[in-house]
Each structure stands twice: as structure tokens, then as C-alpha cells.
Amino acid sequence: MSQQNDENIETTTVDVEEQVETAEEQQAAEASVEEALQAELGAAQEEIAQLKDQMLRVQADAQNVRRRAEQDVEKAHKFGQEKFSRELLSVLDNLERALAATPESEETTALREGVDMTLQGFLSTLTKFNVEAIDPQGEAFNPEFHQAMAMQENEEFAPNTVMAVMQKGYSLHGRLLRPAMVMVSKGAPSIDENA
Numbered sequence: 354m355s356q357q358n359d360e361n362i363e364t365t366t367v368d369v370e371e372q373v374e375t376a377e378e379q380q381a382a383e384a385s386v387e388e389a390l391q392a393e394l395g396a397a398q399e400e401i402a403q404l405k406d407q408m409l410r411v412q413a414d415a416q417n418v419r420r421r422a423e424q425d426v427e428k429a430h431k432f433g434q435e436k437f438s439r440e441l442l443s444v445l446d447n448l449e450r451a452l453a454a455t456p457e458s459e460e461t462t463a464l465r466e467g468v469d470m471t472l473q474g475f476l477s478t479l480t481k482f483n484v485e486a487i488d489p490q491g492e493a494f495n496p497e498f499h500q501a502m503a504m505q506e507n508e509e510f511a512p513n514t515v516m517a518v519m520q521k522g523y524s525l526h527g528r529l530l531r532p533a534m535v536m537v538s539k540g541a542p543s544i545d546e547n548a
Contacts, residue, residue, distance in 0.1 A: 431526050438484050439530050442523055445479070448472040479523075487522035487533045489515045498522055500532040510538035 451468050455461050476486075487498050494501065494513045502519055510516050515535045522533030 432528060434482060435525055435528070435530065438479070438482070438523070438525055441475075441479070442531055445472070445475060446520065448475060483526045484530070485524050487524060488518055489522075489533055489535060490518050491515060494535070494537045498524075498529060498532055499535045499537075501537045502534050503536045504539050505536060507538040512539060514538045 448468060448471060452465060452472065455465050455468070457465065489495070489499055491510075492515050494515055499515065499522065505516065507516055514537065515533075516538045517536040518533055519536065520531075520534040523530040
């Protein structure tokens, strides 16, 4: 019986060793599967992060395009009448010249009043559309809004001061339509005391 016990023990030992080996193989297989799954999970998370970044960039680009389009539409509404307004300035100049050229007499009173009323109506219409006059008489010369037609020495005005306005300038929503044509003072002539 002892021989049979020894054989049974040997068989059991072999069976246990086989089971241990099988268990180790299964653990190794499970570990390699777990490592593969972890690698796939890491790759998937990295891809998700990249896709989120791309999505945020696309959303930001779309928002920038939308904002630029809104600004372009706003500018088109604001400055769409720029060319038309610039063309109307010559009519305004002619009305002002007509008033200046018509003598003040009893015969021309009605004509002057009519031209003046037309001029005032025209100016109020331009003001409604944000066309503003630039009349820099007595102000410092500003090359952004004024065009110097001449410089003249004058004791009454400080140097670089607008002495006379030959033609008014105009702006539309703060953007220059036409610069004011002006005469600028040089200041008083210098006297040579050694002469």
C-alpha cells in the first residue's frame, strides 16, 4: 500500500506542479493582457487629449472668424457711405460759396435766406449720418486733419497755429473724409539786433 500511496503522492505532486505551472502561465498571460490594455488605454487617453485640443482650436478659430465678420459688417455699415459723403462735400462747398458771393442787399435777402436754409438742412442731414465738419480756426496745426496750403509770418498768432481756413475738412465716424485746407503761422519775424 505504501507503494500505491507513493504513486498517489507522486501523481498528486505532479498534478499540483502542473496546476501551479498553469496558474503561473495564466497569471503571466493575464499580466501581458493587462499591460496591453493599459497601453491601449494610455494611447486612447492621449488621442482624446489631442482631439480635445484640436476641438478647442477649431472653436477658437470659428469664434475669431465670426468676430472678424461682425467687425467687417459693422465697418461696412459705418463707412459704406464714405464715398457718397465725400461726393456731397462739393455741394456743401458750393452752397457756402453762394452765400459768401451773394451781396447783402434788399434784393438778395430772399435768395440768401433760401440758400442759408438749404445749407442748414444739408448740414443737419450730414450730422445725422455722423459727418462732422473740421473748422480749425485758431487751433494748433495737426497734420492728421489739416493740410497746410501756405505758411505766413504773423505776430498775432503763435507758431504752427491755423490763421485761416481756406476749405473746411470733414470726418465720418472719426475717419477723415477730407482734410481742412489751412494757412499756418510761422510766428513773428525775427529781428536781427546786430544789424
